[in-house]
């Protein structure tokens with residue numbers, strides 16, 4: 001009924017299979033990957049925390065990310081959030097089993113199970129203004145809601161922001177991206193104070209939609225670690241497969257990823 005109504009009123013179709021109705025039909029939603037796979041960019045920025053993604057940046061995952069980000073299909077934040085929640089929930093041990101790297105904030109001892117702190121990589125303010133939304137923040141909030149339903153204690157903290165005006169990362173080479181990003185992010189004092197006031201032990205995870213060179217994730221990690229928040233992992237929706245002329249051995253088990 002819902003699909004018929006959506007088709008009639010909005011003429012909407014599933015972005016995966018073009019079935020008239022909701023933006024993502026049940027069948028395509030059920031086909032989304034839900035098992036985190038460890039991944040690593042090649043070459044990998046030095047010191048990058050362990051990275052996990054749900055699959056390769058291709059097929060339905062790529063379509064969802066692009067439609068949400070570029071075509072403002074906000075309804076897709078929920079399924080994308082579910083994918084991210086599956087990655088984060090699957091890559092970290094349960095809260096009763098403290099992960100390495102957790103730190104008590106504000107010098108206080110932990111009063112409860114560690115709090116999972118999800119930090120989305122920041123979008124450029126210009127991009128947020130232009131698109132009328134911060135895609136990664138929206139997806140991360142949806143992921144947090146999913147994780148809470150599963151019993152995890154989660155908080156989304158928009159801790160990291162742009163320090164300088166930067167050019168768009170798209171279309172840049174690996175070296176250009178790295179140079180463009182160096183020391184470009186910083187932790188905003190107000191959300192850091194708000195997080196510290198919680199007085200909780202936190203396990204910090206950086207969340208990104210697509211892991212390409214790892215430069216943005218690494219810079220976000222550096223900004224957090226500069227204020228004493230070690231990053232235990234990078235959780236991504238998808239990872240690109242590098243198509244260089246001389247590819248090195250990949251750690252990505254692509255064969256397990258269905259497009």
Ligand SMILES: [Zn+2]
Pocket residue numbers: 014015016017018019024025026027028029
């Ligand atoms: Zn479909």
